[in-house]
Amino acid sequence: MSADIIDLRSDTVTKPSAAMRQAIFDAEVGDDMSGEDPTVNRLEKMVADLLGKEAAVYNCSGTQSNQMAVRAHCQQGDEILIDESGHIVNYEAGGAAALSGVSARLLHGKFGIFDVEDLEGKVRPDNQHYCVTRLVCVENTTNHGGGRAWPLAQMARVGNWAHEHGLKVHVDGARLFNAAIAQGYTVKDFARYADSISICFSKGLGCPMGSILVGDAGTIYRARRARKLFGGALRQAGMMAAAAIYALEHNVRRLQIDHDNAQTFARAIAQIDGIKIHVENVESNLVFFEVASDRGTSAQLSARLLERRVKINPSGPQRLRACTHLDVTKEDLLRAAEIVRDCMESGIAQANGSHLAGSAYASR
Numbered sequence: 001m002s003a004d005i006i007d008l009r010s011d012t013v014t015k016p017s018a019a020m021r022q023a024i025f026d027a028e029v030g031d032d033m034s035g036e037d038p039t040v041n042r043l044e045k046m047v048a049d050l051l052g053k054e055a056a057v058y059n060c061s062g063t064q065s066n067q068m069a070v071r072a073h074c075q076q077g078d079e080i081l082i083d084e085s086g087h088i089v090n091y092e093a094g095g096a097a098a099l100s101g102v103s104a105r106l107l108h109g110k111f112g113i114f115d116v117e118d119l120e121g122k123v124r125p126d127n128q129h130y131c132v133t134r135l136v137c138v139e140n141t142t143n144h145g146g147g148r149a150w151p152l153a154q155m156a157r158v159g160n161w162a163h164e165h166g167l168k169v170h171v172d173g174a175r176l177f178n179a180a181i182a183q184g185y186t187v188k189d190f191a192r193y194a195d196s197i198s199i200c201f202s203k204g205l206g207c208p209m210g211s212i213l214v215g216d217a218g219t220i221y222r223a224r225r226a227r228k229l230f231g232g233a234l235r236q237a238g239m240m241a242a243a244a245i246y247a248l249e250h251n252v253r254r255l256q257i258d259h260d261n262a263q264t265f266a267r268a269i270a271q272i273d274g275i276k277i278h279v280e281n282v283e284s285n286l287v288f289f290e291v292a293s294d295r296g297t298s299a300q301l302s303a304r305l306l307e308r309r310v311k312i313n314p315s316g317p318q319r320l321r322a323c324t325h326l327d328v329t330k331e332d333l334l335r336a337a338e339i340v341r342d343c344m345e346s347g348i349a350q351a352n353g354s355h356l357a358g359s360a361y362a363s364r
């Protein structure tokens, strides 16, 4: 069914299907804080097994899982190594500093993906002048890096290097299943090089909320304490865990459709005068493109599109991000591309993009 409004702002806008709502309704529940919610317990075991790790903890959000991981791996005053585009350091309200007293040293990778050369020399010497370098953070797929998936061999190099240098490795895998599908590896193959991995259920997997943090038993034990400390401990969360189980069983393989739709949209807008896009850089469900600066701004194009019932947010002064997901069809994407063409042909320079002020480049 085609949508009235074509909402390409994020895969977080997806609504639970009737079948997912039924799974939520049918869920057996208990007090998760006491380890008594059977559905949460089942989900945690299922994902830990899927990733080949000892334990998992179900959480409210991807931000919460990432910040619990930072807290579980680091002590106050420690430093993490992370790409400059990383979600953990840019879009989590300064959580690493505020919640864990941790600072970040930024790496300059390509599309948010870095390699051993970028890490060389970045571990602080053991000297009282320096903070302790503790953790390497990897994002897969990269969000602001461009929706790119880490090649497995590169993750192996980075993971092995980090471990040889006494560092831990956390993967922000908000869209890890998209990455696995794009690159043709299993999430277990990828997780082998990480000490902890967070995965979101509320994005391409189509759940109303939820994320999970996976790792060895000691890390997850410490992360559970951080979850309580950060105010995110749960009670009868089995209803939402049931949605996550449903998603793992029904919504993973179909992510390929979202990737195909992203390609369709990217190829269609590549033909439009005033739009700049490298189609070969589109690897998952995120399509980043630019408006030529002599034609207007990203906020102006976004405002014009909104008038035509297409929602695409700016992600920089000229840059926009369109995200495909399970609530938009190939036909919706082709229609959205036609509307981008109409807007560019009729001119966007007069549009008032100020409705986006303040939230313009927020990431989700």
Ligand SMILES: Cc1ncc(COP(=O)(O)O)c(C=O)c1O
Binding pocket: 060, 061, 062, 063, 064, 066, 087, 088, 139, 141, 142, 143, 172, 174, 175, 200, 202, 211, 363, 364
């Ligand atoms: C790469 C990445 N990590 C983490 C998050 C945080 O997820 P949440 O919005 O559930 O806190 C997002 C959300 O946009 C994301 O894109």
